[in-house]
Amino acid sequence: MPAVTVSPVPARRFSPNPLVAFYQSSIGKKWVVALTGIVLIVYVLGHLAGNLQIYLGQDRINNYAEFLHNLGPLLWLIRLFLLACFVIHIVATIQLTIQNRQAKPQKYAVPGYQASTPASRTMIVSGLIVLCFVIYHLLQFTLELTHPGYRHLHDSLGRHDVYHMMIIAFRHLFISLFYVLGLFLLCTHLSHGFASVTQTLGINNRKIARVISAGGVTLAWLVFLGYVSIPLTILLGLVR
Amino acid sequence: MNFKLKVWRQKGPNVAGQFVDYEARDIPADASFLEMLDIVNEGLIKRNEDQIAFDSDCREGICGMCSLVINGIAHGPGKAKTSCQLYMRRFKDGDTIWVEPFRAITFPVVRDLCTNRSALDRMIEAGGYITARTGSAPEANSIPIGKVVADLAMEAAACIGCGACVAACPNSSAMLFVSAKVSHLGLLPQGQPERTSRVVSMVRKMDELGFGNCTNHYECEAVCPSEISASFISRLNRDYARAATRQAAVLV
Amino acid sequence: MATTLDAKIPTGPLEEKWQKHKNESKLVSPANKRKLDVIVVGSGLAGGSAAATLGELGYNVRCFCYQDSPRRAHSIAAQGGINAAKNYQNDGDSVYRLFYDTIKGGDFRSREGNVYRLAEVSVNIIDQCVAQGVPFAREYGGLLANRSFGGAQVSRTFYARGQTGQQLLLGAYQALSRQIAAGSVKMYPRTEMLELVVVEGQAKGIITRDLLTGKIQAHAGDTVVLASGGYGNAFYLSTNAKGCNVTAAYRAYKRGAFFANPCYTQIHPTCIPVAGSYQSKLTLMSESLRNDGRVWVPKQKGDKRPPDQIPEAERDYYLERKYPSYGNLAPRDIASRAAKEACDTGRGVGPGGLGVYLDFADAIKRFGEKTIRERYGNLFDMYHNITGENAYKAPMRIYPAVHYTMGGLWVDYNLMSNLPGLHVLGEANFSDHGANRLGASALMQGLADGYFVIPYTLGNYLATQMGKKVSVDRPEFKAAEQETRARIERFLSIRGKRTVADFHRELGLLLWEKCGMARDAAGLKEALQRIPELRQEFWEDVNVLGGGEEFNQALEYAGRVADFLEFAELMCLDALERDESCGGHFRVEYQTEDGEALRNDDDFCHVAAWQYAGPDSRPIRNVEPLIFENVKLAQRSYK
C-alpha cells in the first residue's frame, strides 16, 4: 500500500482586480469553461448541420462551403473567436484538473462511485483526445497539409469540392475509424457537458435536473450519430 | 455475523499508513457500524493492541462527527445516513469491508480513521453567519417569511458539517457544504445585507484552503446524510456570479 | 461544616427582579473589557452563545470543546423545540404562565427568581435566533409556527423540523465563528479541560489536554465560565452523545465548587428500547411524537399477539386513562414512570418486555399519512433505520431512557458558583428546572444563560478583578498541571485486564438499577457499597494502552469514566439523603396511593449542594432553602 503523508496545500493567490479574481476563483473558472463550452457546442451543432448537407448532394454542400469562404473578414473574426474560446476552454479546464488532482492526493482503495459517470470523470481525457482530433481534422480539411491533394479538388462550377474531399477521405478505413473514435469521445464529453453547463450557470434546479441530464445525454448521442453517419455511409459506399 | 475488515491504520499525520486485516466475529445484525468497531476494539485491547481510532459523538446522525469511508463510499452504503446510523444488517455475513478515513488534502489524517476537518470551520468563519448583535434583534414576527422560502432555507440549513461531500467528491470540492450555508442564509431576508460579501468571502476561503473545484459529479449529493440537494450548488454558482458582477460594478 | 447558601436573589416583586438587578449590576468599561480574559469551557448552546456574546462585548475570550468543531456540541441533538412565552397563538400564554408551568413541572424544587427571569428572556431568545437566520418552522402566512409539548397546555414551542437544537446551535456557532474571525474569541477544539485552577480562593484558570497531541497546557484567565453540559452518561446508556462527561464539573467540585442535587436525573419517556448489550447509546424519539401518538400496552399480562391483532377493548391507553386532561402529554417523569409500571406488571411489549407502544394509527386515520410524514417523517425514518420496523404500519415501541440531568454545579442568581470567579451555564449548572425539566426548556435555559444572563452578570464579578491578573507561572498552575500529568501516567501504567468500557457498562447498569427511574434506600445503600469497590477494581485492573503524548481515545475515555466512578457515589448519596419523591427523583418509599411522587416540603424544600471534603471523607451537604413567595406549593396534578 502506498505511504501517505500530508502534502502541503498549494497556496492560491487572488488578484485585487475583481475580474481577474473572478477567473482565479473556482466558480469563476467554471463559468468561463461553461461559457466557452456553449460557444463550442453551438459550433459543433452548426458544423453538424452544415456537414449533414452532404446528403443533399454535391451542389448544396459545396455551395455552403463557398458561402462560408466568401464571408471574408467575418469568417476570420468567427474563427478567431472560436479559437480563443477553444484555447481558453482548454487552459481553464487543464488548470481545474490540476487543482482537482492536488485536492485529492489519495484515492480510495475500492472505488465507491454513486452518482458520477465515467464520462464525468474523464472529461480531461475526452477533451484532450478531441483536441488531437480537431488538430488532425484541421490539418486535414482546412489547412490541407496532411493531404495536399485536397487543394486541387474543384467541382464543375470551380468551387472547392468539399463533397469529394470528404468522400475520398473517409474511404480510408483508418481515417474513418479515427473519426469514429474522436466523435465518440466528443460524445462522452458532451454527454456530461450539456447538462453540466446548466448547473454551472445556475439554471439547473432539482425539478428539472433529471430531465436536463437525460436530455444532455440524448443530445450528445444525437450529435454522435449525426456526425458519425458521414464517415460510415461513405465507408459503406452509401454516399459516393 | 462475521466480517473481514480491512482498516486503514495510520499512527499520525506525518507517518505512512496501511490497511490492516481484522476479523469481526459474532456481530449482532442490529449493531451499528460503530458498535461493530467498538466490539472489535474491545477485542484489540484485550490482546494489548492499540484500538482503532475513529470519531463519533452523538451516534444518532446529527453531530457530524463520525466520518468513515466504507467500501469506498463516504458514510457507507445507503441513502441519507451517517456512519453511525449504518446498521450491520445491511451487510452479508462473511463480507469483506474496507474502512478508510475521509480523504482530501484539506482533511489531513489525525490517526487511523480520524481526520482534521477544521477547514470547514474556516469557511464558516469567513462569512457563514448573519451579523446580529446580541440583544438588538427586532421582534421575531416583524418580518414574515413565506413558508416555501423558510422550508427551503431549512433544507439547506440541515447540513451537519460532516464533510462527507468533500470526501466523496472526486475533486475534494466543498461546494455542497458552502452552497448549503450560502443558500440557507441567502434565502432569508435577514441574510440579505451580507449576501454579496458572504458568498465571495466563503468561496475565496474555500479556494484558498485548497479544496478542489466542482465539476458536477454529484457524488456529494449522493452521500450527503442531510440530503442537501446539488441544486444548491447551482444556486451558489448563480449567487457567486451575481455577487462578482455587483462587486465589479462598484469598481466601475 | 454545612452552610446555608445565599442565592443573592434581588429583592422586590418577581416581575421587577431581573430589571432591577440589571440596573444595579456593575459595568466594565470597553477599554477594560479588552484587558479581561474569559475562559469558556463548552461550545454548546450555553457556552457557544456566551462566548459569542462576550466576544462581541469586547472581552478576550478563549473557548474550549472536546469535539473537533464547536458546532458539534451535544446541544445539536435536541430535536423537539424551544419554549418561549411569545403567545403568538393567542392561547393565553404569558411570561407568568411559562414561569408557573416550569416551577410546577420541576415539582417545586427550583428558584422562583431564576425561573421567572428565564421565562422573561425566553421572548428575546426567539427574536435573537430569528435575526441570526435560524429557520424556525413557519405558517403559510409567513409567521412563526408553534406546537405544544409535554407538560404544557398552550402551544409555545418553536421548532425547526426535528432539528431545533441543531439550528439553534448553528446560530450560536455562526455568531461564535464571526467572533473567531474577528479575533475576539480564540477557539480550542479537541481540547479537554481536565482541571480547574483556584488561586487564592478564586477560579482563575484551567488545565487542558490537547487531544491531538496530548499536550498539557495551563490557561489563566480572569474568570472561568463552565458550560460543559450534563452527566447523563454516568448511566453508560443514555441519549447523550458518547463524549458527554462530568469531568469538567466534577473537577470544579473537587476544587471547592458545590455540586447541587446530583440525584435529579431525567428519564425521557420516548426512546427506542435497548436491543442488546453491545449497544453504545440510546436514541431519543422526539417527545413531539406524543402530540399525535397514543401510548398503550395490552391490558392482559404477557399478551404476545402482534399489536394489530389486539382489539381496542383489550388495550390500555394508560396515560389517557390516568391523566385525562394531559393524557399523552403528561410530563416526562410521569410518563416515564407510568411506562415502567406497565412493564413491571408484565404488560410490556417487544423483546424482553421492556417497551410500550406509541401508536399513530388514529392520527394517520385523522390527518392522513402525508401529514404525519410531514410532521415526523425524519423520526419515522430514524426509527425504521434503527429497528428495521415501519411505524406507519405498526406502532413504535418506546421505553424510557436517561436523558438529562437537572443537577449540576450550584450557582447563584449571577450564575456564579460558591467558588468566586467560576460561572456555570446551561445543563452544567443546577439552576432552573428543579427536580424535573419540561420538554423544550433546556434549549431555552442554555441560550438564556449564554445570550442574556451572563453578559450582564459577569460584570459583577469582573469589575472587582481589574488588575488582579494571575499568570500560569504561579505554583497553583504548576501543581494542577503536575497532578494532571500524574493522573495520566497512572492510567497508562496500570495495564490491567479489563477495558474502560467494561467498567463503564457495569457502573451504568448499577446506577440504572439502583438510582434510576425508581430508587429506594436499600438499593442506594447497596450501590454506595459497590461503587467504591468498582472504583478500586478500575484503578487496579483497567487497561489503557498507548501513550499520553498522542491522540489517544482510550485515555480520554478512561479519564471520563474515572470521574463518573467517583461522581456516581455522590449521586447515590444525594438520592439517599433526599427522603422524599420529587420530579425525576422517585423514591418508592414516598408515593401517594395512586403511585404519584410524594414530596416532603417540610424537610426537603431546599437545594442540596454538596461540598467536597477530601478523598476519604464524606462530602458535606449544604442547603439552600427554596422560598416560594409567588406560587403555592401544591401536589402536582396532571389529571
Ligand SMILES: Cc1cc2nc3c(=O)[nH]c(=O)nc-3n(C[C@H](O)[C@H](O)[C@H](O)COP(=O)(O)OP(=O)(O)OC[C@H]3O[C@@H](n4cnc5c(N)ncnc54)[C@H](O)[C@@H]3O)c2cc1C
Ligand atoms: C437527544 C436529546 C434531545 C433533546 N431535546 C431537547 C429539546 O427538544 N428541547 C430542549 O429544550 N432540550 C432538549 N435536550 C436537552 C438539551 O439539548 C441540553 O440540555 C442542552 O443542549 C445542553 O446544552 P449545554 O450548552 O449546556 O451543553 P452541551 O451542548 O452538552 O455542550 C457541552 C459543551 O462542553 C464541552 N465539554 C464538555 N466537557 C468538556 C471538557 N471536559 N473539556 C472541554 N470541553 C468540554 C463540549 O465539547 C460541548 O461543547 C435534549 C437532549 C438530548 C440528549
Ligand code: HEM
Ligand atoms: C468541441 C470541443 C469541445 C466542446 C464542445 C466542449 C464542451 C464542454 C462543455 C459544454 C463542458 C461543460 C462545462 C461545464 O461543466 O460547465 C466542458 C467541460 C470540460 N471540457 Fe470541454 N469541450 C470541448 C473541448 C474540450 C477540450 C479540447 C478539452 C481539453 C482539454 C476539454 C476539457 C474539458 C474538461 C476537463 C471539462 C470539465 C470541466 C468542468 O466540467 O468544469 N474540452 N466541455
Ligand code: HEM
Ligand atoms: C464527420 C465529422 C466531420 C466532418 C465530415 C467534418 C468536415 C469538415 C470540413 C469538410 C471542413 C472544412 C470546411 C472548409 O474548409 O470548407 C471542416 C472544418 C472544420 N471542422 Fe469539421 N468535420 C467533422 C467533425 C468536426 C468536429 C467534431 C469538429 C469539432 C470538434 C470539427 C471542427 C472543425 C473546425 C474547427 C473546422 C475549421 C473551420 C474553419 O475553417 O473555420 N469538425 N470540417
Ligand code: SF4
Ligand atoms: S453538505 Fe451534506 S455531506 Fe456535506 S457537510 Fe453538509 S451534511 Fe455533510
Ligand code: F3S
Ligand atoms: S461531487 Fe464534487 S464535483 Fe461537484 S457536484 Fe459534488 S462537489
Ligand code: FES
Ligand atoms: S456520531 Fe454524530 S453524526 Fe455520527
